[in-house]
Amino acid sequence: MKFQNVAGFTSLDYWLNWRVFLCAVWVITPMIVSLFVIWKCEDSSVKTQRRNGNDTGDSEHDDDNLCIDDAWRPSLKQIHPGWLLGFRILAFCFLLASNIVRLAFRGWRIYYYYTQWTFSLIAIYFGMGSLLSVYGCFQYKKQMRTRVTADQLGNDAENGIRLPLIKKENEKRKSSDSKTLRSCVHLFQIIFQMSAGAAVLTDSIYWTVIFPFLSLQDYEMSFMTVNLHTSNLVLLLCDTTLNRLRFPLFRFSYFILWTGSFVIFQWILHVFVSVGWPYPFLDLSMRMAPLWYLLVALLHLPSYGFYAIFVRIRQKLTT
Template identity: 65%
Template sequence: MSSQNDADSTRLSYWLNWRVFLCEIWVLAPVVGALFIIWKYEDRSVETRANDDDDDDDDGKGRQDLSVDDVWRPCLNQIHPGWLLGFRVLAFCFLLATTIVRLLVRGWSIFYYYTQWTFTLLTIYFGLGSLLSVYGCSQCGRQQSMRVTTDRSGTVPENGHRQPFIEGEGMNSTKNRKIAGARVVSKALDSCIHLFQIIFQMSAGAIVLTDCIYWGVIFPYLSIQDYDLNFMTVNLHSSNLVLLLCDTALNCLRFPLFRISYFVLWTGSFVVFQWIIHACISVRWPYPFLDLSSPMAPLWYLTVALMHLPCYGLFALLVRIKHILLPQ
């Protein structure tokens, strides 16, 4: 949905007024605060051990440790990781196919909208989640194979591998190369896991915000104008939340509250992106409440900014209730 401009946004007078100044405060102040919170609380380390019962508590700073197993292991031990892998692959294929169809029909203009930004972010989440689940399932199969070997031999090799009786210089060199390669892979895996959790929390808040604004604000406005609601529009503003809720019900990812900062940065980036476009080109605004020439623009910007709190908080509450009802 787009809004027709009543004023030329490329003119300097469009930006030099009190409405724009207030809107800039509502957008940039939360962005600065989000950057400070990330700098203060973010921890890029990922625990490489399995989950323990005492890992469910916060460290008092709003941070929760992330285990490697969290990204691919279901919330219940009775559920095989392959089920989560299968769901993520199907969800990724569905979201990717939807995006490709929209690209073929409407072109690159679909990325002019916040909805498509969030939809694409969710597609990346399920794509990366599928890869991590494949890795997790392979590790799970390897562990089961080692258990079988251990049960048959009756002994547990040190570090899971048999050690040679004599190690020469060549053997030490090979071993060192293997250790160095393993460290590189471990760092890359840690970065992917960290990014995966951030995308999960960022897309959760963005999806709730997108669907709430569309069905609560935009759709009633379109209904007055006899707007013809099609399947693709309903799919775009409903399947995203359904798929993410299903994945949330299956996975055991944490949801630290301080990472609302990434959600704020995501929305702030979109708004600044729109400001830059409209400062250079006089085009329609993607959503009527973004139009800075409207007398109600400061109120709209403040309302949407405040909506980030309940949107993220509601999803965080759902995750918390799930961990309470389904403890591992």
Template identity: 45%
Template sequence: MSFLTFITGSTKSWQPAMTVDTTTASYWLNWRVLLCSIWILISLVFASLLISKHEYRKKSGGTVSTDQQQLKEEEEFPGVLYEDEVWKPCIRSIHPVWLLGFRVFAFVVLLLMLILNVIVDGGSIFYFYTQWTFTLITIYFGLGSLLSMNGCYRYSSGGDNRLDTESGGSTKGMQLNQERKKAGFFAYAFQIIFQMNAGAVMLTDTVFWFILVPFLAIKDYNLNFLIINMHSINAVFLLGETALNSLRFPWFRIGYFFLWTSAYVVFQWILHACVSIWWPYPFLDLSSSYAPLWYSTVALMHIPCYGIFVLIMKAKHFLMSKWFPRTYRGVQ
């Protein structure tokens, strides 16, 4: 068996069989599509309410001191992020260049796998949610590499290094927070993508290993090296990044995860309304009488998939605080 065959498996790519013509009016004007549309609308409204309520700062009323104002803003703004949190490791004794090296390595590996997948299967791979998510996590590590490069440069200049080595009581902590810069657009985008990936990777790998793999096994479809790795290495790199970085994980950003999946579903609907083509996942097919059940199940799966990563973050904070009580940053 050649190396290429080992990587790509069968020379004939598996595609789900077409059921009916998806461009006809009868395919879309029925009770199944109505119920599925309601589920998507509920997801969009839920996500929009969460983001609009928690993502933006609230105006603090009354006259308060600068320190009190700082604390009140952080309490009222759960998504607060400081610029140095996107490039500093969670352990003070670890130099930021190690986090940079990990991100660059992850970006190169993921990008090469994505390019290889396009070469083997063509642009049609982007019909799949897996490739959407894989592309998103590749962008994440690419942007993270750039932010880490900038952070390492600043760290070597001494300013952030001085702040990093200082410690003290609550008063000094407030003073240090005032000296730290609040994150800009790219830093916030980076954290949002991190949290979107957290849910999307869990959802992708869960659906693949527990729903699609048994289905493909019944169809006698052999999984190849490339497919298996694309549904596992994303989680490996994401967990490694989580163990190293200092990013916070405010729960309300599950809203972006819902928006990400909803955008994919809407894209598929528009595509299938214009072109009669196979559905990338059997449970997206609206011709099935079970479609509303499938759509609602996948929508509800977002909560435990995101919840799993919330628990991973809590476990990280607990273990790091226990193993590195003096050097673990925690949530500053």
């Protein structure tokens, strides 16, 4: 879609009317509620300590609290963390290359689009995931070495040989990990849940609303367009199948803030610059604009719900 200059968007008549007021209500009210939900729920739900007695995280009764190991351990304990690392590196390289190509051909204007915001966010997710998986592979190697040592020395306990304080050392390392990785793993989890809902929302709206409209105008589909509206969700679903991340529902609030931030960015941009809207349903001059804004806002529920169900099914199948 081309981004054309349009006169009239910066005039007061365009902004001071009942349509803009209603649209602002649909956008700002959910954002305020989301901030309240985060304030109430985030501190009590985020934990970075590993679950006692459940190193593999495959218990059916596991809660949705954040665990450091969840950032790098695969969903099945039979899978080596190196496989998840390899997939994340490949996905990150592919998404990064796609972003670089689009920037080279179209410049920074690609970030006028919510889809590009989400695409870049998913690239950041895989970049962080790759780093955490590298850390996890080192931790996994240490844990395997510790288990072998414990097995070798276990038989000597009957002979009166004092065993090393492995548990105490693990507790000390656990405390160190929590202090060092808390912020990084916390942010990683938030990006994961924001990306999940946003990817479903962007791809579903594009293929069900925007693409049929463009087809009527004989729009020529390019590889990069298909890539932009397909690969992000496919790669994220594959990673979700392999990873062990939880999906607490209260972080739906971050998804709302993500979309709301994009809309407010567009409003501020159009107040000062007369440019066309990146998506037709964002145009505030339409009499149906409040209905469109409300409809897109409501679409956040099934988008996030679909991914939450997908994660729950994965948890059931891997327990």
